[in-house]
Amino acid sequence: MKSISKETILKMDKIEKLNLINSCTGFKSANLIATKSIEGNTNVAIFSSVTHLGSSPSLIGFIVRPTTTPRDTYKNIMETGYFTINHITVDMIADAHHTSANYESGLSEFDKTNLEEEYKEGINIPFVKGSPVQLYCKFVNEYLIKENNTIHVIASIENIFFEEVxxxxxxxxxxDKGNVVTLNGADGYFLPKLIDRFQHAQQDIPTKSFRKDKE
Amino acid sequence: MKSISKETILKMDKIEKLNLINSCTGFKSANLIATKSIEGNTNVAIFSSVTHLGSSPSLIGFIVRPTTTPRDTYKNIMETGYFTINHITVDMIADAHHTSANYESGLSEFDKTNLEEEYKEGINIPFVKGSPVQLYCKFVNEYLIKENNTIHVIASIENIFFEEVxxxxxxxxxxDKGNVVTLNGADGYFLPKLIDRFQHAQQDIPTKSFRKDKE
Structure with missing residues (x-):
């Protein structure tokens, strides 16, 4: 195996370091976070850090860098208190990736891509049309990670929308029944397929599959 | 699309709620975190919350619930300051899942599964043998997420080991060249395959592939 030390990483070219460190933690969630400013400007940006925090209460977290792109997402969430998380499908990947381009603040990536806004009854924030899982989320708290000046945004899940299949x-x-993708690094889009699903693990009992054909 | 509100989620059966909320944020990283206690007892446990926080400095974060399984991971990290993150391959999934069984504190999951400890020169903490990407990490800080009493552990990457392929x-x-898996929910193991890799997104320029065959 190849080994790269912290000292070598520190000296690496910026892009090479970004690619290595972004890809070394494993596959990541691929989500479009959609928001609206208090003036009514919409925004949509790709995120790969949305993480489940717990189910009772239903909480998620994600990481923002407020001093760099995509700054509008954070600004809009602070203004309205709400945002949506939308899963990315295979046919959305080129447009989803394009939302990471450095457009000026206030400009909507919905106008610069084929991604379309979708509105649901009683909700003023846009969802991304065609996304098979969509979460309506409410800002709850934020924690400054002082080690690199990122912000860990904590939000509650107010509503889950999904394709019944x-x-x-x-x-x-x-x-995978919704062709949802996963990210490897900052720019590699992958399609996962189910290998197996296991029952709750119990002491000294071998792992059991849910799938009858694997029993 | 089906819609489930926060009020309905609150009233759901515990397992149903856990499955829904665990699976609604997207695909997750699948990692084995290996540790050693100050007395020398090893431990290995599956985690799906390891997230890239930044590359300069190289930082990662993950979520622990200190009051529930796997409590040894957190205890050992607090004792020694170090741990390893090991990617899970297809042939490890049954053993990796079994590490989530509720064994008594101090007992090593390396003894209860086919997972094998691997030691590297100058490092006292075990890695998981056969894992194609292995990170040696140092505890940096922790943030209590008071909304659900979880802890966000922040760590630096001290060394990256990976298969050169x-x-x-x-x-x-x-x-995917290392057959690394991803998790969907608490128990669904998936194998991702590369669809496309894109170049850095630029304003008003269509997304470009890295793959010559897709240009």
Whole structure:
């Protein structure tokens, strides 16, 4: 195996370092976060740090860098208190990636891509049309990570919208049935396929599959 | 599309709620975190919340619930200051899942599964043998997320070990070349395959692929 030390990483070219460190933690969630400013300007930006924090209460977190792109996302969330998380499908990847371009503040990536705004009854913030899982989220708190001046935004899930074909009886949403992608690094888009799903692990009992054909 | 409100989620059965909320944020990283106690007891546990925080300095974060399983991971990190992150391959998934069983504190999951400890020169903490990407990490800080009493552990990457077949010239590690899996929910193991990799997005210029066959 190849080994790269912290000292070598520090001396690496900026892009090479970014690619290595972005790809070394594993596959990441691929989401479009859509927001609206208090003046009514919409924004949509790709994020790969949305993480489940707990189900009771239903909380998620993600990381923002307020001093760099995409700054509008954070500004809009601070103004309205709400945002939406939209899963990216295979046919959206080129447009989703384009939302990371450095457009001037206030300009909507919905106008610069084929991504379309979708509105739901009683909700003033846009969703991304065609996304098979969409979350309506409310800002709850933020934690400054002082080690690199990023912000960990904590939000509650107010409403979950999903295509019914994804749903299992026990609540599980099977994402490959919606062609949902995952990110490897800053720019590699991958399509995952189910290998197996396991039952709750128990002491000294071998792992059991949910799939009858694997029993 | 089906819609489930916060009020309905609150009233859901515990397992159904856990499955829904765990699967609704997208695909997750699948990592084995290995640690050693100050007395020398090893531990390995599966985590799906390891997230890239930044490359300069190289920082990662993950979420622990200190009051529930896997409590040894957090305790050992607090004792020694170090841990390793190991990517899970297809042939490890049953053993990786089994590390989530509720074994008594101090007992090593390395003894209860086919997962094997691997030691590297100058490092006292175990890695997981056969894992194609392994990170040696140092505890830096922790943030209590008071909304649900979880802890966001922040760590620096001290050393990256990886199989050379994964490496691209620009630093990117292509994880499907190591058969690395991703998690959907608490128990669904998926194998991702590369669809496309894009160049840095620029204003008003269509998304460009890195792949010559897609140009």
């Amino acid at each position: 994804l749903e299992h009886k026990d609540g599980w949403l099977q994402l | 994964l490496e691209h010239k620009d630093g990117w590690l292509q994880l």
